[in-house]
Amino acid sequence: MEFDLAWLLWGLPIAFVLGWVASRLDLRQLRIENRQAPKAYFRGLNFLLNEQQDQAIDAFIEAVRNDPDTSELHFALGNLFRRRGEYERAVRVHEHLLSRGDLSRAERQRAQHALALDFLKAGLLDRAEEALRKLEGSAFEEQALLALLAIYERSRDWVQAAEVARRLEAAGQGNFDSRRAHYLCEQAALADAGPAEALLRQAHQAAPSAPRPAIELAALQRKAGDAAGAFETLSRLGQSSPASIPLLARPLAQYAAACGMEGKALSLLKHSYELSPSLDVLDAIASLEADGQARDWYVRHLEREPSLVAAAKWLADERLEHQNYHGRVQRALEHAAKPLTRYRCAACGFEAKQHFWQCPGCQAWDSYPPRRVEEL
Template identity: 75%
Template sequence: MDFDFSWLLWGLPIAFVLGWVASRLDLRQLRIENRQAPKAYFRGLNFLLNEQQDQAIDAFIEAVRNDPDTSELHFALGNLFRRRGEYDRAVRVHEHLLSRGDLDRNDRHRAQHALALDFLKAGLLDRAEDALLKLEGTPHEPQALLALLAIYERTRDWARAGDIARKLDARGEAAYGPRLAHYLCEQALQAPRDEAERLVRQAQQVAPTAPRPGLELAALQRRAGDERAAFETLAQLAHTAPQAMGLIARPLAESARACGQAQRARELLLACEQASPALDVLDALVMLEPDLEQARTLYVQHLEREPSLVVASRWMSGERLEHEELHPLLQKALDQAVKPLSRYRCAACGFEANKHFWQCPGCQAWDSYPARRVEEL
């Protein structure tokens, strides 16, 4: 049977026409999708700028469906979920990004950092730690180290916090010596005496001008019964850290009385009080003054240099009034009025406390409490 070539002549044009129509349909569909994805993306940005996060999330989800290969849309969506507090959805988005084989190295590191932030915000500290440790040697390492430092401080893992502080200090971006000294002192509080003394002396070497290591060392020496050594430590600290004289004054006076160095301590404290009047220094001087009238004179001399309701209240407590029967009521009112003035206040967040803290209980900042009372600020 002979082949009829006329079918071939008809078939070729038909096949060409069908192929052309199919290609046009594909191009049309592609143009529609390309128009839809940017449109949804820009709509999401508009919602985000107007602080309409719910609508922005819906728009970004639509954009991701239209263009599932675009990593930027995933990052935007994951960050929005984290800001909304929907940490499980943020984790799924970033884990999906990390599971993709076509993701380049920079985006992979970025997704790993975003995943760590998701865990951190969700309070899953162990998973956040694992995710942050994987960022070593990446461009996100500095941020990862800071986040790890916050985790170890929060969990009071002072040894590992110290390791991170040393790494950050070695990078030279900021001085972490004072922070490291605090970590060593925190470890010393839980250690046996010999180990505790070694740790606080190491803290002194790390931060020679920081007051806490000297105060902790003096406390250890006092607990061991070596009041003379404690007095010498505190006297030296008064010269190296004069800004902390308010914290040094009382233990200095107590050690001085215990080891027979009251006159030397009185001279040191009096020089500090004359140079910069301070409530705690004045209290330490009064503690060392055997003569009651001379102690009351110290209150008057302080008031001449520095007006103080706290000092006035203390002076008036020993004063006889014309209507003596009203003295208790007046003194009670004064004592109530000066209570807020006798507190310490965090310079970072304003949190007030009756005792001095090295780390603020409110904002967790270190060394944010001045060694002076509210009235003196």
């Protein structure tokens, strides 16, 4: 069969035209998809700004389908899932990003950091720790160290927390002496008397002006029967850190009474009270003074400060004209004054009957002022 050259001459133009049409259709489809992706993305942003997270997620999912190679859409979607508490979906999004081979180093580190935050928010501390450790040497290293510090504090791994604090300090993230002292005190609370004393002295060396190591060391000395040593420990703290005297006033008075150092204790407490009146210092002075003089101190305080707490304590020993009603009046005053004797966290406002070194509400360290609510 002979080949007809005319077919070739006709076929080449037809093939060219068909190829051109196909390419135009592909380009048109690509333009449509590219137009749809930004529209969906901006719709998602609009919903997000209007706090319509459900609609924002739907829009971002549509944008990802139209343009699956855009990493920014994945990050936006993953962050939305995390904010909504859908941690499993957030993990899948960020793990998908990490599995891509075309991701740049910076974006890979960003995805690794986002994945670590997913695990952290979900409470999967072991997986969060593993993910955060992979960020060593990256642009997110300092953020990762701060997150690791929170994990170790939460899990009460004080040795690891101290090491991370040391690294953060070396990186210029602030002074962590006081926090490292707290870690040593926490370890001392779980140790026997001998190791506990060594840990508390180490904590005092790490942060000489921090009140906790000295207060807990004095308590340990008193428990061992060394009331004089305990008194001297608190006296030195009161002289070096006057602001901490309200915290140590009551044990100082107790230790002084046990070792016959009432005069020295009263001198220190009265000097502190004259500089800065405090309910705890007032109570400590009253406990060391004679009965008549003790009540006079509450009257002096009322002349300086309008205190319901001090008024209730003065009235406790006062003889009223209508003695039959004294108990009821006293109970009413004590009930009204009770909330005023609490401590309040300066970071989150959490109130507690006792003074905490770490806030139970927000986990902040040293956020409780050594003053009662009435004095703030």
